[in-house]
Amino acid sequence: MATKTGVPTAAPAKAASLSNEEVLRYSRHLIMPEVGMEGQLKLKQAKVLCIGAGGLGAPLGLYLAAAGVGRIGLVDFDAVDFTNLQRQVLFGTSDVGQPKISAAADRLRNLNPEIQIDTFETHLTSENALDILKDYDIVVDGTDNFPTRYLVNDACVLLGKPNVYGSIFRFEGQITIFGYPDGPCYRCLYPEPPPPGLVPSCAEGGVLGVLPGIVGTIQACETLKLIIGKGQPLIGRLLLFDALAMKFRELKLRKNPECPVCGEHRTITKLIDYAEFCGVRGEEAPTTVTNIPEITPRELKTRLDRGDDLFILDVREPHEYQICNLNGHLIPLGELSRRVHELDSSREIVAHCRSGKRSAEAVDFLRKAGFRKIWNLKGGILAWSDDVDPKVPKY
Amino acid sequence: MAVKVIIPTPLRAYAGKQESVEVQAATVGEALSGLTSKFGDLKKHLFTEEGKLRSFVNVYVNDEDIRYLQKDQTQVREGDTISIVPSIAGGISAK
Ligand SMILES: [Zn+2]
Numbered sequence: 001m002a003t004k005t006g007v008p009t010a011a012p013a014k015a016a017s018l019s020n021e022e023v024l025r026y027s028r029h030l031i032m033p034e035v036g037m038e039g040q041l042k043l044k045q046a047k048v049l050c051i052g053a054g055g056l057g058a059p060l061g062l063y064l065a066a067a068g069v070g071r072i073g074l075v076d077f078d079a080v081d082f083t084n085l086q087r088q089v090l091f092g093t094s095d096v097g098q099p100k101i102s103a104a105a106d107r108l109r110n111l112n113p114e115i116q117i118d119t120f121e122t123h124l125t126s127e128n129a130l131d132i133l134k135d136y137d138i139v140v141d142g143t144d145n146f147p148t149r150y151l152v153n154d155a156c157v158l159l160g161k162p163n164v165y166g167s168i169f170r171f172e173g174q175i176t177i178f179g180y181p182d183g184p185c186y187r188c189l190y191p192e193p194p195p196p197g198l199v200p201s202c203a204e205g206g207v208l209g210v211l212p213g214i215v216g217t218i219q220a221c222e223t224l225k226l227i228i229g230k231g232q233p234l235i236g237r238l239l240l241f242d243a244l245a246m247k248f249r250e251l252k253l254r255k256n257p258e259c260p261v262c263g264e265h266r267t268i269t270k271l272i273d274y275a276e277f278c279g280v281r282g283e284e285a286p287t288t289v290t291n292i293p294e295i296t297p298r299e300l301k302t303r304l305d306r307g308d309d310l311f312i313l314d315v316r317e318p319h320e321y322q323i324c325n326l327n328g329h330l331i332p333l334g335e336l337s338r339r340v341h342e343l344d345s346s347r348e349i350v351a352h353c354r355s356g357k358r359s360a361e362a363v364d365f366l367r368k369a370g371f372r373k374i375w376n377l378k379g380g381i382l383a384w385s386d387d388v389d390p391k392v393p394k395y
Numbered sequence: 396m397a398v399k400v401i402i403p404t405p406l407r408a409y410a411g412k413q414e415s416v417e418v419q420a421a422t423v424g425e426a427l428s429g430l431t432s433k434f435g436d437l438k439k440h441l442f443t444e445e446g447k448l449r450s451f452v453n454v455y456v457n458d459e460d461i462r463y464l465q466k467d468q469t470q471v472r473e474g475d476t477i478s479i480v481p482s483i484a485g486g487i488s489a490k
Contacts, residue, residue, distance in 0.1 A: 144485055149482075167484060167485050169405055169483040169485045172404040172483070174480075189453065189482070190453070194482065240480070251455050251458045251459075251478065251480065252458050252460065254463055337436060338435075
């Protein structure tokens, strides 16, 4: 259930005017004609929902709060962990272990006590999404997974709300605005998600810490422009950003007449089961392959200790090998098919990666290629660190 | 015709880590098959087993989506840029 806590439900005080403190606080807005008093009052009356209080949500929340958006809703269920601090600038080291939502709300209230922060410490689901979204004018999607992306999209289309979209991978970002009646939606662009496992997630692929800062800030900028009604919004335009090349490119997005949710002959008229739609079974969907022979870290340790002749195959990337390794032979998953000749199918092979996901694919591939004496290290090097050797760092 | 194909970050691992690849082609279809014959590992990421472009991968010639042109029959000209743009979900990424 959505729990709504924080500032009492009293309507924002006198939305139609600014106090002297507010005039001072927003003076750099008020003195520019593109915002002015009119724009600042629109900001004060605006209600924006941020889905995800993480890498994208951090700059987004900070800039929306600083700009004086009168009511900001935050939806997140995670706790702050150490790996978040590299990019999620809403949080400090002392917040580790705390719910993101409360740390974020505290930070934003401290930044701007004039505004209302609503907190929803919950996963967004098909059951609660329409209820949570309905009170807001604009939804900003800063989530990290496909089921929630499609859920947010469909809910926005059904409710007729703009959806300011941003997503990131390593050093590349995508930003656009979905959900306008004449503009495209996420499904117009991508009717279906990739099957789990085919595209690496951020947790596997990594992300340059500043990238969500840039992409989230662009989302904030587009949100503020929508509210004050100035400039050319990113509707029907997909902005691609490559931080390494430091290049922005823009592609045209069109409304797909055959779109299942916003097209003329729409087939989706209510929220569906998004986990099922995205092929995700349960909370964690570690792998797309099944029936993979596995060995636990403890079993592997026992066999190595007694001197069994095991060949350790590490299918991670070279830069991951440098962080920590089990002295394995390194062949990144992406190179496996053309480097298969480096492996001896008559030997016993244990494949591993960071978490056991990529190596499961490797084992599946090698079994299809005729390897019979091969196992996947269950839980990967993370489990090895937990169960066998805590000196191996987790990343 | 020499055209440039821009490889998106998530797929660079399957394309020799390159940001872009130049191929000779007269249509988008030819360009993509030229690309996948050079980099076999890319194929399953771009196409289904029936050889259809996957629904989470869009292809653009310059800034136009080929779904609104002539799809894989879309003609390309010397110097055109083909972009492969897959959906990426990333955002907060905690785990
Ligand atoms: Zn649509």
